[in-house]
Amino acid sequence: MLDLNASAQAAAPAELGQSIRGGSGPAFDRKARLRWSNSIFRVACIASAVFVCLVLLCILFLMFRTGVLTFQNVSFREFFFSADWDPENDRYGALIFIFGTVALTLLTLVISVPFSVVIAVFLAEVTPSWLRNILRPVLDLLVGIPSVVYGFLGLTVLIPLLRDLTGNELADGLLAAAIVLTIMVLPTISRISDDAISAVPKKYRDASYALGSNRFQTIVRVVLPAARSGILYAVILGMARAIGETMAVVMVIGNTAQMPSSLFTPTAVLTSNIVMQISSVEFDSTWNYALYLMGFLLLVISLLMIVAVRFLQKRGARES
């Protein structure tokens, strides 16, 4: 059957062995080239990884280096625990802004998470497929709308509406900002949750139905728990976006350095205060340093968020 001559057959294994051994002979060129391109590629990869880390460290260092100068003139206690922000008279209490950021983020989550999860369940479980094929791209487009546009929406539609509803003279404040942020993060949270819910295997649903549960019970007792880590991931992404959002918040929060006594009192948060004041302060002043320190605080908060995301992802991967 094999028509090859015997000597060629006999030579083949030896040649093969020779080419594997390498270092000389016809295989050398290719091996050397491979070795070179491998090592160059490796260096390039490591260099870009190091570069990205360096950029992050530089940003952190830059913000910290300038921000920490605040404490030359302001005590640690005053900055973090005093609500008296009056830089013209050398009073630098940032509590209002820290409180504002935390309160705004929490309020946003309280409003947006239930809505988003309901939307996600609706999209993934209830909607007929033709409607789903329209809604998903629409939500994806909403994610990309610039935040300043959402700010306009809040300014021209939401605030007059809130004024009429509550009878307040001014409706700027935490609630207005939280609603605008909710509209902003809703598409993000609901689309990622939607993906998490859609990824729950059909076999879990089958098992649940076969035990006599209805659709609602199946969603609440099986599907949502199984999609839990994905939904948490979506919530934290939305939260990170809400914390760092500046433009939309500036336009509706009122930008007044006062502790809010209600949801409709004009106040300020870290981001809005930085962006409103940074262009009007002297370069080498404590005021300037304090704004840098506030930026550093924001950075630390959002980094912690990202660490939390990683942690949750790992845990989710281990569970499934």
Place this chain on the structure above:
Amino acid sequence: MQALIQIEKLNLFYGAFHALKNVSLEIPQRAITAFIGPSGCGKSTLLRTLNRMNDMIQGTRIEGKIEIGGTDIYSGDVHVETLRKKVGMVFQQPNPFPKSIYDNVAYGPRLHGIRGKKQLDEIVENSLKAAALWDEVKDHLKRSALSLSGGQQQRLCIARALAVEPDILLMDEATSALDPISTLKIEELAQELKDKYTIVMVTHNMHQAARVSHQTVFFLNGEVVEYSDTEKLFSDPSDQRTEDYISGRFG
């Protein structure tokens, strides 16, 4: 043996596809009935009409009648959730929930309103014992069900199905994803369970049907070619196509 399930002139369509053609069949109580036939012959489809799992597939249309204990399960006043509670199902791929072993078995009872810790403990223990899994898992009921082996997972699914006290147990190729030893365990289990439950199993393994069932139904292209006592069907089939299939000439 008394017939528990009666199927009369059943036709099922997936859209334009005629999946079951004029199927008439009687399934006896407290015995094992096996559905055999080549892939795509409609045996799983018929099984899934018995607990109305086909309802969830869009474009499914059914004509004819399926009676369980004299009640037409496709008539308007049948409560589908209660039907599924009474007609349990075990799937081809073991599909325990990503929860603890305990919570998997307790899922059904909790669903149907049982809350007491003591009562749940008892149901979980009895169901796991009935599924011959208790001795292997009794010390770590809180462990994730996904940490079990495939065969253990399948027995857990059987325990989960038994926990809601069904009368009928449907097994849809329940051993096809398992190794031979796990398969043997499930077969032995089925033998024990038949004294209390009516079991209907789909299998692509003719030897399994011959080993465990009392009655065998042979399907081909959506039709029932022949059904009779297992012994007779395998030793003296009355239809030429049945003989060709069981002697391995096709399928």
